Amino acid sequence: MYRxxxxxxxxxxxxxxxxxxxxxxxxxxxxxxxxxLSGMVAQYTLENxxxxxxxxxxxxxxxxLIHISDVLMDCADEDSRAFDKxxxxxxxIGDKDLALREAALxxxxxxxxxxxxxxxxxxxxxxxxxxxxxxxxxxxxxxxSVYNSGLILVKVNAKSIKDKEIxxxxxxxxxxxxxxxxxxxxxxxxxxxxx
Numbered sequence: 001m002y003r004x005x006x007x008x009x010x011x012x013x014x015x016x017x018x019x020x021x022x023x024x025x026x027x028x029x030x031x032x033x034x035x036x037l038s039g040m041v042a043q044y045t046l047e048n049x050x051x052x053x054x055x056x057x058x059x060x061x062x063x064x065l066i067h068i069s070d071v072l073m074d075c076a077d078e079d080s081r082a083f084d085k086x087x088x089x090x091x092x093i094g095d096k097d098l099a100l101r102e103a104a105l106x107x108x109x110x111x112x113x114x115x116x117x118x119x120x121x122x123x124x125x126x127x128x129x130x131x132x133x134x135x136x137x138x139x140x141x142x143x144x145s146v147y148n149s150g151l152i153l154v155k156v157n158a159k160s161i162k163d164k165e166i167x168x169x170x171x172x173x174x175x176x177x178x179x180x181x182x183x184x185x186x187x188x189x190x191x192x193x194x195x
Contacts, residue, residue, distance in 0.1 A: 001080060002076045002077060003073050003076075003077070010029070019084070019087050020080040020083055021076070021080050022079070022083055023149060023152075023153060024079030024103075024110060024150070025077075025079045025080050027079075027110050027153075028110050028146075029072070029076050030142055030146055031068070031069075031072040031110060031142070032069045032073045033142070034142035034143050035069035035113075035117050035120075036069045037142070038121045038124055038135070038139040039062055039069065040132070040135060041121075041124045041132040041136050041139070042059075042124060043062065044129040045058045045128040046058055046062065051128065054127040054128075058124070064120060065117075068116060068117060068120075071109075072110065075110050075113070078106045079103070079106045079107070082103040085099040086100060096160075097162050100157045100160050100161045101170070103153070104153070104157035104161065107150045107153035107154040107157060108150065108154050108173060110146060110149070110150035111148075111150025111154060112147075112174075112177065113150075114143045114144065114145070114147030114149070115143065115147045115180075115181050115184075117139060117142070117146065118143035118144055118185070121139035122187070126191075140188050141188075144185055144188075147181055154171060
């Protein structure tokens with residue numbers, strides 16, 4: 001749906017009075033772009049022999065970033081489909097609990113991938129091409145934004161799920177990351193913030 005759309009067309013569609021695309025699709029696309037930005041940092045690092053001692057680590061990071069970027073583009077579509085089901089379920093079409101669960105799970109995936117972008121971008125900030133440190137910084141913060149956006153949507157969707165066990169599992173999985181993500185953000189701020 002969105003993968004083949006130009007940025008201009010996506011922006012126009014987003015700026016309309018329609019329920020999709022929404023915040024989840026935007027978070028996923030931003031995450032995809034953040035992963036690609038860190039991918040660029042990795043590419044420049046790999047071609048520079050000054051960084052060859054980190055080559056293996058950066059190659060693995062690049063592979064993961066390409067995968068994350070691709071998955072997040074799919075998540076943009078998944079989020080819109082899931083939210084469309086939620087919207088219809090509130091109008092009496094379909095199973096509301098099932099629709100909310102699906103929406104929460106897509107949001108959880110977006111959130112987790114945002115956290116992974118943070119981790120990888122921070123590693124690239126430390127070990128990657130020093131001429132691209134600012135790109136790694138930007139990607140870290142975009143990853144944090146994606147992580148938080150997914151977290152917001154998980155909680156919004158999960159609070160209306162009637163099945164408490166499923167609700168607690170979805171929210172619990174994300175809550176496990178919160179402490180680690182906040183610690184990583186502190187490390188990032190300590191090391192990479194501009195004075």
